[in-house]
Amino acid sequence: MPDYKAPLRDMRFVLNEVLDLDGHYAKLGLEEVNSELLNAFLEEGAKFAENELAPLNRSGDEEGCHFENGVVTTPKGFKEAYAKYVEGGWPAMGGDPEFGGQGLPGSSSIAISEMTGTANWSWSMYPGLSHGAVATIEAHGTDEQKNAYLPKLTSGEWTGTMCLTEPHCGSDLGILKTKAEPQGDGSYAITGTKIFISAGEHDMAENIVHIVLARLPDAPKGTKGISLFIVPKFHTDGNGGVGERNGVTCGSIEHKMGIKASATCVMNFDGATGYLIGPENKGLNCMFTFMNFARLGTAIQGVAHSELGFQGGLAYAKERLAMRSLAGPKNPDGPADPIIVHPDVRRMLLTSKAFAEGGRALVYLCAQLGDQVKLAQDDEERKQADDLMALLTPIAKAFVTEVGLEAANHGVQIYGGHGFIREWGMEQNVRDARISTLYEGTTGIQALDLLGRKVMMTQGQALRNFTKIVHKFCEAHGDNADLKELIEPLAAYNKEWGEMTQAVGMQAMQNPEYVGGAAVDYLMYSGYVTLAYLWARMAAKAQEQIAAGAGDEDFYKAKISTARFYFKRLLPRAAGHKGAIEGGLDCMMELDAEHFAF
Numbered sequence: 001m002p003d004y005k006a007p008l009r010d011m012r013f014v015l016n017e018v019l020d021l022d023g024h025y026a027k028l029g030l031e032e033v034n035s036e037l038l039n040a041f042l043e044e045g046a047k048f049a050e051n052e053l054a055p056l057n058r059s060g061d062e063e064g065c066h067f068e069n070g071v072v073t074t075p076k077g078f079k080e081a082y083a084k085y086v087e088g089g090w091p092a093m094g095g096d097p098e099f100g101g102q103g104l105p106g107s108s109s110i111a112i113s114e115m116t117g118t119a120n121w122s123w124s125m126y127p128g129l130s131h132g133a134v135a136t137i138e139a140h141g142t143d144e145q146k147n148a149y150l151p152k153l154t155s156g157e158w159t160g161t162m163c164l165t166e167p168h169c170g171s172d173l174g175i176l177k178t179k180a181e182p183q184g185d186g187s188y189a190i191t192g193t194k195i196f197i198s199a200g201e202h203d204m205a206e207n208i209v210h211i212v213l214a215r216l217p218d219a220p221k222g223t224k225g226i227s228l229f230i231v232p233k234f235h236t237d238g239n240g241g242v243g244e245r246n247g248v249t250c251g252s253i254e255h256k257m258g259i260k261a262s263a264t265c266v267m268n269f270d271g272a273t274g275y276l277i278g279p280e281n282k283g284l285n286c287m288f289t290f291m292n293f294a295r296l297g298t299a300i301q302g303v304a305h306s307e308l309g310f311q312g313g314l315a316y317a318k319e320r321l322a323m324r325s326l327a328g329p330k331n332p333d334g335p336a337d338p339i340i341v342h343p344d345v346r347r348m349l350l351t352s353k354a355f356a357e358g359g360r361a362l363v364y365l366c367a368q369l370g371d372q373v374k375l376a377q378d379d380e381e382r383k384q385a386d387d388l389m390a391l392l393t394p395i396a397k398a399f400v401t402e403v404g405l406e407a408a409n410h411g412v413q414i415y416g417g418h419g420f421i422r423e424w425g426m427e428q429n430v431r432d433a434r435i436s437t438l439y440e441g442t443t444g445i446q447a448l449d450l451l452g453r454k455v456m457m458t459q460g461q462a463l464r465n466f467t468k469i470v471h472k473f474c475e476a477h478g479d480n481a482d483l484k485e486l487i488e489p490l491a492a493y494n495k496e497w498g499e500m501t502q503a504v505g506m507q508a509m510q511n512p513e514y515v516g517g518a519a520v521d522y523l524m525y526s527g528y529v530t531l532a533y534l535w536a537r538m539a540a541k542a543q544e545q546i547a548a549g550a551g552d553e554d555f556y557k558a559k560i561s562t563a564r565f566y567f568k569r570l571l572p573r574a575a576g577h578k579g580a581i582e583g584g585l586d587c588m589m590e591l592d593a594e595h596f597a598f
């Protein structure tokens, strides 16, 4: 596997040119944040990711985490890299200045998260979850809780976890059993077992702050009876340090297919002292702050695996010689041509490139919307950004990870048999990518969220808000002859998206189960059209820069060329998903469970 190189040029293109973050920050009144500052972060972040984290990716995979008597030791070098990350002030970028944070908007660190994640996804899970814990305590904690936990979580000296899953339930949190009993002093005794808890126990920080879902005595059944608690591994000593050990321990760690250097823990809560965050029985609503954060984080993972598959595949495709180009020898002095001459290898490379760069644009757009939700002065602007982000989050999480897995597989395929061999790193990329469509809500669950909650429950309004934006973009570029081959199909798919949604809505009125049968294809269709919009935006910007004589023509021409590939070779897949939806539900439901037998 060639060394990971942070794609800084593309990151700057998306941040500065397509999303115009300078204009965005000025509009939000963030005068001290601009592209110059962002560029400095990008340079430093790239050095950290390439020099400190990427070299630990394979060794971390081979060594894995160690478990002995409740103690988890991370692979060699992980702890030291984390100490450097904390020393560099990286965890504090987005935190509230009142608690030691730098108060920077989320969009300013999204590329840093991508770089650390692509260099070493397992490592990035440790700080990644802490950001979600900070956001949750900032949004729902009391002043006392903020003072007790935020300074150390913000600095990275402590890390956080999200504790939802139990042995009998992951998707269906309504049936979780962990109990929280009032102790008479305002705290609660938390008892139960959580499984699959990422970074639940490790040796990288002096304390771990668990954010835990549990039920109060006599709480209503289902999701309406869940509350949220802070459960620290060590109690705080009142002076910002740690005191006695709390009653939460790691029972074991999982042996997994991928992300082996990320500790996935069984956590036993044995009457551990916990503190309620937010109102009683509204815990799931509060936890959505964490979950939305984690969903965007997982969407970054999709970009990461596409990028790694692409970078690895490209290096190999230029070097490996096999057969001759069908158009005549391209390397006449050599024994054969490099495999990059073959259309099918190019198909795989361009697919990975289109998913990496398109996914990046989508995830960064979501981060920009997140800034608006948090900081826009105008209520209406805030609401619009919130609605759009709610619609795009399940698409970003599920679509970008599904295509990330595809791109990771192309990485293996481009290497031929060598892709299956460990030393090239491509098989690790596939194994690490596999989890991304499962955790933080499986693709099936994200699809139900998109079609059921976000689209149907708003009577299509959330979708119309977005298709209106796409429609306006198409109108604005309607006279652009050079972009016709992108704008015309985009406008057609955008219209069809609304019509198809109406048709699904009509069927769902007669049979609510229809939504379940249509959801994943609907999500994939939505993903292909959303990425088409972003590819058209990127092509339009590239064309504008060429016309303005901005220089760097090769970069912009490659953008336009990749956009054309996306529209001609990937977007047509949307039609297949539409066809599958129209295939209906009956063929999926007619077989009784017992007749599935083989």
Ligand SMILES: Cc1cc2nc3c(=O)[nH]c(=O)nc-3n(C[C@H](O)[C@H](O)[C@H](O)COP(=O)(O)OP(=O)(O)OC[C@H]3O[C@@H](n4cnc5c(N)ncnc54)[C@H](O)[C@@H]3O)c2cc1C
Pocket (backbone or CB within 6 Å): 162, 163, 164, 165, 168, 169, 170, 171, 172, 195, 196, 197, 198, 199, 256, 264, 435, 438, 439, 440, 441, 442, 443, 444, 445, 448, 516
């Ligand atoms: C490595 C790893 C790290 C993790 N990290 C964390 C963590 O830090 N914190 C945490 O709390 N959890 C974590 N998880 C748990 C993860 O979020 C869950 O595994 C995931 O949400 C799925 O839940 P489940 O495994 O119980 O599957 P189930 O809920 O049992 O689902 C099984 C299958 O049924 C499908 N399904 C279920 N219900 C429906 C439905 N209504 N309609 C259609 N299909 C349905 C699902 O899509 C899935 O395909 C982690 C898991 C792993 C493997």
